[in-house]
Amino acid sequence: MTDPDYQRITVRDLLQGLLPDAVSVAVWGLDTTDVELEAEEREAIRRAVPKRVDEFARGRATARFALAQMGWAPVAIPVGGHRQPVWPDGVVGTITHTGDVVAAAVARASDVSCLGIDVESGVALPPGTDGLILTSAEQTDPAPVHGLVRFSAKESIHKAVFPCTGVWLDPLDVEIGLEGTRFEAQPVHQRADAQEADALLGDLEGRWTAVAGCVVSVAWAGATGA
Ligand SMILES: CC(C)(COP(=O)(O)OP(=O)(O)OC[C@H]1O[C@@H](n2cnc3c(N)ncnc32)[C@H](O)[C@@H]1OP(=O)(O)O)[C@@H](O)C(=O)NCCC(=O)NCCS
Numbered sequence: 001m002t003d004p005d006y007q008r009i010t011v012r013d014l015l016q017g018l019l020p021d022a023v024s025v026a027v028w029g030l031d032t033t034d035v036e037l038e039a040e041e042r043e044a045i046r047r048a049v050p051k052r053v054d055e056f057a058r059g060r061a062t063a064r065f066a067l068a069q070m071g072w073a074p075v076a077i078p079v080g081g082h083r084q085p086v087w088p089d090g091v092v093g094t095i096t097h098t099g100d101v102v103a104a105a106v107a108r109a110s111d112v113s114c115l116g117i118d119v120e121s122g123v124a125l126p127p128g129t130d131g132l133i134l135t136s137a138e139q140t141d142p143a144p145v146h147g148l149v150r151f152s153a154k155e156s157i158h159k160a161v162f163p164c165t166g167v168w169l170d171p172l173d174v175e176i177g178l179e180g181t182r183f184e185a186q187p188v189h190q191r192a193d194a195q196e197a198d199a200l201l202g203d204l205e206g207r208w209t210a211v212a213g214c215v216v217s218v219a220w221a222g223a224t225g226a
Pocket of ligand 1: 055056059082083084085094095096097098117118119153154155157158159160162163169170171173174
């Protein structure tokens with residue numbers, strides 16, 4: 001059993017270490033314990049079960065704390081049509097929650113053009129899910145943790161790529177190459193509707209690490225000219 005605060009501190013340190021300095025990171029339970037929602041956020045989540053409301057509220061509060069660290073006044077972060085958080089103008093950001101960990105990362109769009117983070121509890125993919133998440137080439141990697149790393153990397157990539165391009169990539173659309181704590185993503189096939197996303201994949205920086213019973217991954221692209 002991992003102590004929640006130990007895991008939170010570890011995740012915050014890892015995210016800060018993996019991401020560029022221009023990114024502000026916050027973790028619920030350490031940086032804030034707020035769960036207040038803005039009116040339009042409450043409306044967006046009004047039909048959800050209490051556990052989901054809790055997770056959503058922690059994510060919004062944590063994101064507001066990350067924004068405050070950059071000097072941003074408290075602001076609502078609405079929910080987009082594909083569940084993506086809608087950030088204030090001039091900001092890119094991303095939220096993740098798993099188990100006891102809720103984290104958010106934000107940056108000025110003048111420094112970072114797109115940003116995704118993901119934390120997954122565990123050390124391997126659930127049995128029977130490999131074929132839904134990993135391409136056949138990825139499945140030949142024998143290290144169990146690499147399956148979960150690739151899953152997390154794909155979630156980080158989705159969170160970075162979708163808000164920037166409006167392109168919805170599925171896990172089997174992308175192949176993840178791992179080298180040390182870096183990862184890179186290649187499109188598996190040429191989807192006519194995914195050209196913008198495929199081009200962005202080539203600009204993304206990817207990093208991951210696994211510790212304290214979880215996998216942490218981040219993906220970002222620097223702003224042009226930053
Ligand atoms: C959305 C998704 C990426 C992660 O959701 P999850 O399993 O609940 O995992 P997390 O807790 O880490 O992340 C959830 C957060 O991601 C963010 N998110 C959800 N949809 C998003 C989108 N389309 N774009 C950007 N961020 C999104 C939200 O902030 C959400 O939290 P919130 O609803 O409380 O605001 C995943 O469920 C999904 O839809 N995957 C399919 C697409 C995919 O993974 N493709 C791989 C491409 S390589």
